[in-house]
Amino acid sequence: MNKPIIGLDIGGTAIKGALFAEFGEIVARNEIATPHDSGQEFFIDSLCDFVRGLVDGQAVDAVGLGIAGILDPECTTLIESPNMPVLRGMPLKAHLEQRLHCPVIIENDANAAALGELQAGAGRGHANFLFFTLGTGIGSGLILNSRLWRGEQGRAGEFGHLTVYPEGALCGCGKRGCLEAHSSGTAIVRMAVEAMRQHSDTELRCHADTPSALTPEIVYQLARAGDAVCRDIFKSMARGLAIAIADVHNLLDMYTFIVGGGISRAYDYFSPMVMDDIDQRVFSSARGRLRLLRAELGNDAGVYGAYYAAREALARL
Numbered sequence: 001m002n003k004p005i006i007g008l009d010i011g012g013t014a015i016k017g018a019l020f021a022e023f024g025e026i027v028a029r030n031e032i033a034t035p036h037d038s039g040q041e042f043f044i045d046s047l048c049d050f051v052r053g054l055v056d057g058q059a060v061d062a063v064g065l066g067i068a069g070i071l072d073p074e075c076t077t078l079i080e081s082p083n084m085p086v087l088r089g090m091p092l093k094a095h096l097e098q099r100l101h102c103p104v105i106i107e108n109d110a111n112a113a114a115l116g117e118l119q120a121g122a123g124r125g126h127a128n129f130l131f132f133t134l135g136t137g138i139g140s141g142l143i144l145n146s147r148l149w150r151g152e153q154g155r156a157g158e159f160g161h162l163t164v165y166p167e168g169a170l171c172g173c174g175k176r177g178c179l180e181a182h183s184s185g186t187a188i189v190r191m192a193v194e195a196m197r198q199h200s201d202t203e204l205r206c207h208a209d210t211p212s213a214l215t216p217e218i219v220y221q222l223a224r225a226g227d228a229v230c231r232d233i234f235k236s237m238a239r240g241l242a243i244a245i246a247d248v249h250n251l252l253d254m255y256t257f258i259v260g261g262g263i264s265r266a267y268d269y270f271s272p273m274v275m276d277d278i279d280q281r282v283f284s285s286a287r288g289r290l291r292l293l294r295a296e297l298g299n300d301a302g303v304y305g306a307y308y309a310a311r312e313a314l315a316r317l
């Protein structure tokens with residue numbers, strides 16, 4: 001009989017963890033605030049205490065760990081991570097395996113979430129798809145032939161940094177016109193602040209005194225209530241997605257796209273806009289054949305993904 005596996009989702013604000021029994025059911029879960037400010041040693045101590053609390057004395061087969069950022073090709077060390085500077089350059093896998101006495105499998109969080117959707121979410125039954133998260137930024141994972149495609153150097157799936165407008169807005173990566181700069185939650189808020197200054201006929205002006213309190217959710221609710229300026233912001237966001245999705249389709253002959261992350265709460269509102277726009281950008285024979293599905297694992301996507309990443313790695317051993 002297989003022992004349980006731990007799935008960890010390490011995010012900028014919280015560390016979530018779950019203990020998975022043999023058939024993938026969650027039997028215990030917990031969450032702590034991410035310890036940013038007390039150095040690497042304290043971070044590792046806190047993480048190991050958190051895992052021991054979840055395990056509660058049982059033996060486990062492995063710990064899977066999903067984390068935002070770029071890992072080395074062997075997935076042992078975090079090379080770049082804007083949200084987790086405390087762990088940059090640290091041989092995380094070696095440190096954790098030494099302390100926890102079991103295999104530790106590290107995966108980029110969006111890659112892990114793609115594996116989760118493949119095994120237990122909207123990706124079931126689809127051998128090829130692109131999963132992406134719409135949140136503050138845009139992360140993604142690419143599944144080809146039912147396997148995660150990491151690329152030659154482990155950097156595949158940077159969907160958010162496809163160029164959709166060559167002279168467009170400045171992206172956090174330093175480039176102009178990335179999808180992330182035009183279709184993320186951050187981009188929706190930026191467009192709302194710009195629109196508030198340019199248009200007099202929008203409810204956004206109610207927030208003119210406190211633009212920093214604007215959220216994608218506020219823009220979405222106004223758009224749904226019929227505010228034409230907010231609707232146009234979502235149309236612009238959808239156009240960026242359609243351009244990027246059509247390009248991926250044209251390159252890979254891929255038909256299934258799965259969207260998760262906080263902004264996917266507005267899926268019912270924006271997905272018809274994206275699909276209409278996609279049909280103007282693909283060959284006529286492909287029109288109506290692409291699918292934009294909503295991710296199914298929601299807030300648990302990270303821990304499920306880490307669990308499935310660990311299971312996949314154990315199967316390869």
Ligand SMILES: [Zn+2]
Nearest residue numbers: 161171173178
């Ligand atoms: Zn970029």
